[in-house]
Amino acid sequence: AQTVTQSQPEMSVQEAETVTLSCTYDTSESDYYLFWYKQPPSRQMILVIRQEAYKQQNATENRFSVNFQKAAKSFSLKISDSQLGDAAMYFCAYRSRDDMRFGAGTRLTVKP
Amino acid sequence: DTGVSQDPRHKITKRGQNVTFRCDPISEHNRLYWYRQTLGQGPEFLTYFQNEAQLEKSRLLSDRFSAERPKGSFSTLEIQRTEQGDSAMYLCASSLGLRNQETQYFGPGTRLLVL
Numbered sequence: 001a002q003t004v005t006q007s008q009p010e011m012s013v014q015e016a017e018t019v020t021l022s023c024t025y026d027t028s029e030s031d032y033y034l035f036w037y038k039q040p041p042s043r044q045m046i047l048v049i050r051q052e053a054y055k056q057q058n059a060t061e062n063r064f065s066v067n068f069q070k071a072a073k074s075f076s077l078k079i080s081d082s083q084l085g086d087a088a089m090y091f092c093a094y095r096s097r098d099d100m101r102f103g104a105g106t107r108l109t110v111k112p
Numbered sequence: 113d114t115g116v117s118q119d120p121r122h123k124i125t126k127r128g129q130n131v132t133f134r135c136d137p138i139s140e141h142n143r144l145y146w147y148r149q150t151l152g153q154g155p156e157f158l159t160y161f162q163n164e165a166q167l168e169k170s171r172l173l174s175d176r177f178s179a180e181r182p183k184g185s186f187s188t189l190e191i192q193r194t195e196q197g198d199s200a201m202y203l204c205a206s207s208l209g210l211r212n213q214e215t216q217y218f219g220p221g222t223r224l225l226v227l
Contacts, residue, residue, distance in 0.1 A: 100160075
């Protein structure tokens with residue numbers, strides 16, 4: 001079965017600094033999608049960024065970017081110029097034709 | 113468009129009772145997903161629909177769980193004879209279902225507490 005591993009249960013970053021959240025996954029598929037979702041406290045989950053596995057170029061969305069290493073099955077999220085509103089649980093997710101899995105999450109704290 | 117909505121937002125029930133949750137997806141989305149999320153964990157996939165057809169069910173979905181999407185629009189998730197272990201947040205998500213549109217949009221969830 002496919003697994004998604006987030007090895008950092010908690011991370012902390014100073015406001016305006018950069019932080020990287022790690023994610024690795026296991027799959028035998030060649031066609032899949034990867035996502036980072038953000039879940040603020042008591043609020044609904046929202047998409048931060050997504051990556052199609054067939055694309056070699058790393059996805060970027062404003063202050064958020066990924067480092068997608070397909071051979072290593074690694075998909076890290078970099079948050080630049082961290083803001084207080086970035087504090088949340090971050091979930092890495094994998095989606096193939098037959099499977100959808102989430103990691104256990106990384107709780108990000110942003111210090112003012 | 114108001115996004116994915118779920119009702120109720122909170123439900124407290126006694127063990128052994130039946131509960132039903134409703135999800136209204138984004139109107140043009142033909143895929144609808146149900147997840148369960150326990151405290152401190154990521155969502156666990158339960159089942160999904162392509163229009164009205166239920167295409168996939170997780171092993172987590174025991175016989176006490178049933179989901180429907182009768183007209184390919186809203187969906188219901190029913191839990192029969194609830195157990196304390198069913199206490200969790202139940203999330204619904206929807207997507208367009210096209211190859212390049214696999215982003216899922218989540219609802220606010222229904223938090224279930226079984227006493």
